[in-house]
Amino acid sequence: MGQVLPPGVARAAWSSALDALRGELGADAVLDADDALAAYLDPFAPGDARRFCASAAVLPANVGEIRTVLAWAHRTQVPLWSVSTGRNFAYGGAAPRVSGSVVLDLRRMNRVLDVDDTLGYALVEPGVTYFDLHEALRARGSALWVDPPAAGWGSVVGNTLERGFGTTPYGDHAAAQCGMEIILANGDIVRTGMGAMSRTTSWQVFKSGFGPSYDTLFMQSNFGIVTKMGLWLMPRPDGYRLGHFRFRHDDDLAAIVDTLRPLKLDDTIQSHVAIDHAVRWGAGIAPRRRWYDGPGPMPDTAIDAMVRALGIGRWNLRFGLYGPEDLVEARLRTIRRAFATLADAELDATDYAHATSEPEGGGDRSQVGIPNMSAFQMLNWRGGQGAHLDFSPVCPTTGHDARAQYTMVRSAAHAAGFDYYGGFTVAGRHMHHIFAAIFDKDDAAQARAAHDLVEALIRQTGDAGYGQYRAHLAFMDLAASQYDFNDHALMRLNDTIKRALDPQGVLSPGKQGILPARFRS
Template identity: 50%
Template sequence: MSGASPSSVQISSAYGQLAAVLGEGAVLGPGSDLSAYEDPYAFGSSAGFRCSGAVLPKSVEEVRAVLAVANRHGIPLWTVSTGRNLGYGGAAPRVNGAIVLDMQRMNRILEVDEEHGYALLEPGVRFLDLYGYLRERRLKLWMSAPSLGWGSVVGNALERGIGYTPHGDHAAQICGLEVVLANGDVVRTGMGALPGANTWQIYKGGYGPSLDGLFLQSNFGIVTKLGLWLMPQPGGLTSCVAHFQRESDLEAAIDVLASLRRRQIIQSNAQMGNVVREVAHRYPRSRWYDGPDAMPDEVIEKIRQDLGLGWWWTLRFGLYGDEELLDARFRIVQRAFSSIPGAEITGQKHLASGPDGLYACEVEGPAGRLAGVPGFFALNALKFRGDDCGHLDFSPILASSGREAVRVYEFVKARAREHGIDYLAGFTASERHLTHVFPILYEKRDAEQTSNAAALLDTLIKELGKQGIGEYRAHLAFMDLIGDQYSFNMHALRRLHEALKDALDPNGILSPGKQGIWPAASRRQRAGTR
């Protein structure tokens, strides 16, 4: 594949052949409505990431047919599961003129094994679909869902997405993949390579090197099936909310939380947010402030007074198990957070109504996400800055240390204020690290706000990267920038990625540029990115 976009002759010929093998209804060529494959929050240079069309296969054989056409014509494909990766580019491709390989019609739940606690899924299965399947059949299993439930279970796991049950590290629940390589070869990893094995979704290792991780956030193949471990439903859940009065409580709160997570007293990802983040999900900013700059401290204080908020930080998490375990864990958590003056913690118990354990559908309201119930509450924040709000996500990984959290918090807060952006600070605590999730909100119709949002993200990535703090996930426009920061030993990791890319995809047709991994013929494109 050349570094340039495909020619009109190549595109026309390719679409004709694709329509012949897939059928007209599965091919959206030039002239079709392709708005679903644009970044809904496009800004500056990212507005140029446009596809020439899309194909929607329904089977592995159709995926292989698409690959044959793409290889023949040297046309890049950009693979999406359902294209809901909002804040990171949506379904738009990194390379102009690419064909989006949209996997949403491959949406079968192939198997759910209640005894061993796993599902085998195709890429088009949404969190809403899997939840509905488990609920309708009264299966004694819980899934885990991210903040928005409309996306692909497979796509989210492959992008290392997170949820809020004890299975909230979605990538860690992967057990066995089916992958179509660029040449059309179909590979099953782990025990899936052994014909007749019934342990494909039970044992991760298989025989020889473990390869599942090669296909996370990569462009080395197209995942067509994914095994995912599910959680046996517990006897009960205590949904907990903790409040901390002062902005300066962040360090102590994170240190206590980190200890509780490492000791597995708190079993799920715990999410902590500042008062601006909490308010943004419930009220429009204009209720208190309509200036073009970031809300001043006095405005934030007025919001707290108007709403009667006696706290600055809110922490949400779940405790799981039989009632005796819930009570014991809650006492330990209360005792731990009592070391922070003024800290308040409340818990609501949700107990099983029968001997089979607590069904996720029995957990109602906001606590539902702690039981893996898909929701859409996070969308509320998109009304905070205006009726047509866009967002970019800044998602660096930090050590689970209060001192580290404060250092990053103060740095990001200052940079956000310099760029006129309100700081919706959030920290998601796993057992050993924090993911600092900052949705950078801006009014899409305001050119200055849009430019400031992109400039802020650029600044944060560059400046924190110099301090050894890197993002785990990236918007299309920043993939190369972030990839460049992982530079140990003269970019040895990138050279390894490129060697794998060239071996597995010599024509460079699979998602070129994803995560900064380019095929040989188009690596010069890096020079033209941010």
């Protein structure tokens, strides 16, 4: 594909720089061949994937080698783009925000360093996936569960740093994090919280430590490289029941959210709660041509036929209840009473099962701590080479806000020729509203339409006061610009911290819109 050079680096100097890096780390740790670098392109790029491409990739095996790479980056002025495993699909994958950066791929650092069954935590390196951690817990006979995101092949550290989420009571991954080890741009190694004590006994049990706390400073930022992270794990309960409410009408959404909110705030429902539109549920089962094979968005008549065929609702609410059977049943009775006020609401609840029982469906397995890949079934929805671009605004947990966001997104999606594939994951006072523009990546017109749709939605929802929690590489600057209080004071603070910690701007320039001056052209 023709090698892309780092910004401001001549070809001869680049060749010499790579030779020097190979000499320090070994040839197998430095990749620059076209076939190797293809893996670092955005697999779901909404347009030309080479808009964001790496000049090389380097795979350190330990902290010492990361420090070697940092020293090299400062000598050569080559920017690095750090990834844990690079599976941040729908948001750019492993591709760098500044084209020509070297991807610092941490997948070789893949050790589960500690598991404490008594206090319920693990300490992991960036290359550990949810599958890896789940298998490590099983191998030791641990009574702890992981909380997997939609795709279990992703990095535990990477997903947590992006503030990802799952569906069990530990579904807020950032909130379940406790203690980090970080390498700063100058090579200094810092441990946060109680880890700042060399003889600590409490690194993974008390977040704050003594004095200022910095863990969240390194989430969705380019201020350092996280090399170790602690996380709290869910103790395996006595058992569980999984519930699925079906709601027949599109306009039930506001009432669903307003009925659900007090049940989440008082912890009657312990888990994160998914509210899936019929299209999102259906796309997990079969391609849409089974019900509709025409142009434009799926008409209501076809959606109604799909709903009847699958025995689902226009909206579908999924939740989990955990603990001793009598408590689970008491919670379920309270939930039934609350939703009895909604006309035509129907509840399916699995029988109470012992916690070692494993459900068969992918979504159900996630609710009991078992990673899976069933979410990728959605890629077959439109046919062709399936891809998707995600739009991820935060929504207050009120019916008014849910209806406003749904109406805006659905209308814009339909106008652009896309189905509303989306829904809400309810954490408590806020919800993550995730909409995916699903397209055939071999169809240039569909890819461009997906790009333009998400760009327009970021602007439209921003004008309405809704900000993104996460954004694709192509929209990081735009998403950051919506946070405009006091003439973008937050970004000025980010820039100040960036200059202090990374004056040469070698660490992940452009991450979340934090772009050092030398790359802005």
